Amino acid sequence: MSRPLLDGKVVLVMGASYGIGADAARVFAEHGASVMLFARGEDALRTTAERIQRTGPDAAFTVGDVSVAADVARAVDATAARFGRLDGAFNCAAMTQAGLLDQVPESEFDRIMAVNVKGTWLCMREELRIMREAGAGSIVNVSSVSGTRGGSGLGAYNATKHAVIGLTRTAAHDNGPRGIRVNALAPGPTETPMLTVTREAIPGGVEARIASTPLRKAGSGVDVGQAAAWLLSDSAGHISGIVLPVDGGLSA
Template identity: 75%
Template sequence: MTGTPEHGMLHGKVVLVMGASAGIGADAARVFAGHGASVMLVARTEGPLRAVADALGEEGFTADHAVGDISRGADVARIVDATIERFGRLDGAFNNAGLTQGGRLDEVSEDDFDRILSVNVKGVWLCLREELRVMRAAGSGSIVNVSSIGGLRGSSGMGAYQATKHAVIGLTRTAAHDNGPDGIRVNVIAPGPTETPMLEQTRRAIPGGVEARIAATPLRKAGTGAEVGEAAAWLLSDLASHISGVVLPVDGGFSA
């Protein structure tokens, strides 16, 4: 993280961060705050979410939090309205909340398939719908959705998850076309293996799979949530003012 909050590339902006209680979301929230943003943090569980917000506050950053489930439209609308009420505006959003799901496509239960779609696809759509509602009224805004390198290619053992991450890219590209005339940019980040609790779930679901991907990565390492956050911060900032509809891999060169 570079600069100071008073001179950071997100200085004066308000950024909504979904899935902010752990992993990429929590790390990215700290990056955004460090670049000068006021952040509204969102997750389903109060305790860990409040801990992240409190820690940012103790460091002198401006942060608040709201509990909600992004697969429920009423929750998302309430969260976006609460952000406007708290900060007076919404300049950026980082739609990061999501689930992982291991198993061959023919082994995934219908309930599990519905569950991952409800969060990873419907949830992103609901976030976009409510964020765009207020950004369109303001005439500007920047949204970064989180997909995965699994949304750029296929591999065995993660079919339901990969289907949702392909869908996030489709939603992003359509939203960029629909909302560009209103001054709103929409982009998507595709992380490779990133050291988070979700990566540990993948390690358990597909033994050896994560290590094989890291070995095939030119930089020979997994990424960090902060590295993903830095890429997102740039996309959210005015430095990327002519960038929209882009899929940005943050994967150490794996997709090269």
């Protein structure tokens, strides 16, 4: 019987309180990883960590805001202190926003940029600090199909997801010589609380996208987590700088 994809590895999950992050954390544990969970929601993090501990490897959590540099640094340091190393990181923390691009309130624009773009950059900066010392590591950032194409109604969100791809590709070039791989996932419509917000903001928009998807269904957080587990694993050891769609064929 083959070994689990992430057997013995330590993975930090940023944005793990619900949705894709929480589902992915459970997938990583099922594949043999010990996980550190990070998000703002303490109760949700505790629930996920306890669920993982009952069935698999070790799990811990730390609370904070991905857009606050000190919080992110603390999460990475806590991972190294608890588990002794950091093999992989899954940067999933994000927020959405709906509305025409020129009608987005400045405060909303600033906040989504702080979480989705600055937050991803802060996560990578601190994760790379540890991984460079080890001379190895794998980072997976979460973008979106919205980061690979245009579309009306999610202007600021789309812009942030394009930016995540730019950060990912640049980090892959910067850190490949140091033995660190950096990739991104581009999920399509995925059944999470965030998708519920989009459904409410753009009536019919989500259903139209699902209808145009070859598999004719939305994905799940587990689908995204399985793809991330592979990219984080040694099985993807010669893959870096890619954007992998997890979209049921929507981008085909």
